[in-house]
Amino acid sequence: MSVFCTNCQCEVGYCVVEEKSKKIIKGYEVEYKKKSAHCERCEHPVFVEQLHEENEQEAKRGYQELVSSEAIRIITAIMEQYNIGKRPLSLILDWGELTITRYLKGMAPKKEYLDTLKLIHRDVAAFAEILEKNQDKITKKAYEKCQKRMNEWAKSSDEQIEPFVVGGPEKLELDEEQVPFEEHYFPTVTAGEEELKEHEVSDDKIYQVVHYILDVSEDVTPNALQKILYYAQAFFKVFYGYHLFEDDCEAWAQGPVYPKVYDRLKESYQHPVIQTVCPLDDQEQFFIDLIMRYFGCYSGKSLERMTHCEKPWREARHGLVSVQVEGRVMEKSSIEQYFTDVYKKYNMLSMTDIIDYSTSLFSRIL
Numbered sequence: 001m002s003v004f005c006t007n008c009q010c011e012v013g014y015c016v017v018e019e020k021s022k023k024i025i026k027g028y029e030v031e032y033k034k035k036s037a038h039c040e041r042c043e044h045p046v047f048v049e050q051l052h053e054e055n056e057q058e059a060k061r062g063y064q065e066l067v068s069s070e071a072i073r074i075i076t077a078i079m080e081q082y083n084i085g086k087r088p089l090s091l092i093l094d095w096g097e098l099t100i101t102r103y104l105k106g107m108a109p110k111k112e113y114l115d116t117l118k119l120i121h122r123d124v125a126a127f128a129e130i131l132e133k134n135q136d137k138i139t140k141k142a143y144e145k146c147q148k149r150m151n152e153w154a155k156s157s158d159e160q161i162e163p164f165v166v167g168g169p170e171k172l173e174l175d176e177e178q179v180p181f182e183e184h185y186f187p188t189v190t191a192g193e194e195e196l197k198e199h200e201v202s203d204d205k206i207y208q209v210v211h212y213i214l215d216v217s218e219d220v221t222p223n224a225l226q227k228i229l230y231y232a233q234a235f236f237k238v239f240y241g242y243h244l245f246e247d248d249c250e251a252w253a254q255g256p257v258y259p260k261v262y263d264r265l266k267e268s269y270q271h272p273v274i275q276t277v278c279p280l281d282d283q284e285q286f287f288i289d290l291i292m293r294y295f296g297c298y299s300g301k302s303l304e305r306m307t308h309c310e311k312p313w314r315e316a317r318h319g320l321v322s323v324q325v326e327g328r329v330m331e332k333s334s335i336e337q338y339f340t341d342v343y344k345k346y347n348m349l350s351m352t353d354i355i356d357y358s359t360s361l362f363s364r365i366l
């Protein structure tokens, strides 16, 4: 590998050094390991695009960790402060019931969520208002437990005792414009059993996902839509431990297809009539966004060829001739096994690492 050295004015070899560096991201001072390259001949710094990208990723990771650890500290303090569990806390905030659980597992919250947490942490009255408003979302017992603690706070504020507040508001100011879309999540690889039973998936969940995809993307084709559903379902199971929706896909000639969706959209693709009974929570929406970003950038035809490279589809098509359009059911277990292997092989520390797989898969069909 050689790069251009502006000092030597020619292509040169380079060596890489790694050092600790700091960068301000959205108001946070983020420490990360920065790699820089130097000309082998004169030691002048040279620019290597790949290293630049790696550094950006590394800094981003540092930022996520920082925001996440800040959120964990605040949430822990809130739970202590108001004597409330993570699930009731999620519910009275009107969030997905597992939202707090996921933040505690290391996901970085969106800015507005973090702002809300900061607010209820430092402002007892704001919390009291939310609690009253949404009290019927939690059990009577949880409410009373929390209410009792609130009364104690009311008493202690009469005595001029301020609640202990983690961090200052200034420390957590994020620049709204710089939060493009929440690419900042770390995985919760497997949900606990407690979480699994909380997630009952209704029959129409898949339509909800379709509805969401069509809502946020203007130009996704029916073929691409099927592949996005497939990858969303496959990776979601690996990262969250439960299925986004219940349906099985079939190995059709054009790749994995959910026949129910195919039939439904065949006639009126532009204005599919989809009942939205089971809303997606913010994690699910975020995850689908991610999949659309990493896979939705390819054409339906490319995605089709990408799925043809993968074991689950190939296995399910075994013995079928290519002219035969419809195919067998692709077993969930086979898909899960394959994508768990992918997860390990690509060393996916974060959901954003899914991009490594999609780009590598795409390069195989070129």
Ligand SMILES: [Zn+2]
Residues within 6 Å of the ligand: 005, 006, 007, 008, 009, 012, 039, 040, 041, 042, 043, 044
């Ligand atoms: Zn040089």
